[in-house]
Amino acid sequence: MDVTIAEDVRAERATFADLLIKVGPSAPTGCGEWTALDLAAHLVGEERFGGVTTFVARSLVAGGLSVPATPRLVDKAMRMERRHGFTALVNRLRQPVPPLLLRPLVAPLTLFEYWTHHDDLIRCHNGVHSVPAALAEAVPLVLRYQLKKLPAGVRVTVGTNDGHCHWSAGPKRGPKVMLGGSPPDLIRWLSGRPAAGEITMTGPDATVQTLRAFTGRV
Numbered sequence: 001m002d003v004t005i006a007e008d009v010r011a012e013r014a015t016f017a018d019l020l021i022k023v024g025p026s027a028p029t030g031c032g033e034w035t036a037l038d039l040a041a042h043l044v045g046e047e048r049f050g051g052v053t054t055f056v057a058r059s060l061v062a063g064g065l066s067v068p069a070t071p072r073l074v075d076k077a078m079r080m081e082r083r084h085g086f087t088a089l090v091n092r093l094r095q096p097v098p099p100l101l102l103r104p105l106v107a108p109l110t111l112f113e114y115w116t117h118h119d120d121l122i123r124c125h126n127g128v129h130s131v132p133a134a135l136a137e138a139v140p141l142v143l144r145y146q147l148k149k150l151p152a153g154v155r156v157t158v159g160t161n162d163g164h165c166h167w168s169a170g171p172k173r174g175p176k177v178m179l180g181g182s183p184p185d186l187i188r189w190l191s192g193r194p195a196a197g198e199i200t201m202t203g204p205d206a207t208v209q210t211l212r213a214f215t216g217r218v
Helices: 003-023 036-045 048-062 071-082 086-093 107-124 133-145 183-190 205-212
Strands: 155-160 166-169 176-181 200-202
Touching (some): 003 086, 003 133, 036 107, 048 133, 107 133, 133 183, 155 183, 176 183, 176 205, 200 205
Antiparallel strands (some): 155 166
């Protein structure tokens, strides 16, 4: 187990639970029409049965396969969890993370899920969200997950502003676009959220314009 990522997941989960209680179940979240209650139900639902189903899905994503859950299944899982009530859901989030979801293969995606939905909530309430050091490890996984939603035939290379990390997806031949930004803003952009800072794009003008229209919500 990667202790650093595991610790980041636990810390993100704990502070997220605290914020949920602070804002209350009906608070808006910045995640579409979902309320704080919906977010709590969604995340708890992903951990049913020890997180086995979520582990399998995230393992496929880590292996380069895009397996988005259908909206109908997501809504059904949320309805089942909402019946327990807001306080019970938050208490569930204060319990230990299922060990399966902290395994090295999927831990970056577990951190991504908690950080992104915590970010949805905290930004909606004008808070400042800290950035775990390990968050950057989720960037290439989310990039591959979104590949089918990116412009077809385009090689997309994503890099951090400090130049220390870069990742590519898409065919090696054809138009190439370079994206730059901070790790949290790259995560936000790739998951269909507005970035706090600038996302730079360099490449053929027409391809860049197409890429700027990307709205791959996660």
